[in-house]
Amino acid sequence: VQLQASGGGVVQSGGSLRLSCAASGRTFNSWLMGWFRQTAGKEREFVAAINWSSGRTWYTDSLKGRFTISRDNAKNTVYLQMDSLKPEDTAAYYCAAKPVRSIISDPRTGYEYWGQGTLVTVSS
Secondary structure (H helix, E strand, O other), rough: OOOEEOEEEEEOOOOOOOEEEEEEEEOOOEEEEEEEEOOOOOOEEEEEOOOOOOOOEOOOHHHHHOOEEEEEOOOOOEEEEEEEOOOOOOOOOOEEEOOOOOOOOOOOOOOOOOOOEEEEEEEO
């Protein structure tokens, strides 16, 4: 499984960015795809996840309404649309994937495959 994240950059506070995560190496039915972020000196933080088959989504509460995760099955790509960006959103953003092995699989933990980070900088 290979995950290629892209779309990071520098944006002013209040602006928008869309991150992409191109997935390859297998079919991803019954997989969870997630986005995480990390800043220097802090632990990696869950941002959002999507069930590839059903399209069900999960978000960390503080980002609901500003961030939207989606997927394009035909392109094997997962997106993270980020709106109304704030300086505190500045971080390296990572996409991740794991197979769903249980109906109670936690979408916030246990990811097995990771892409490289893409840096998002929000200026004030």
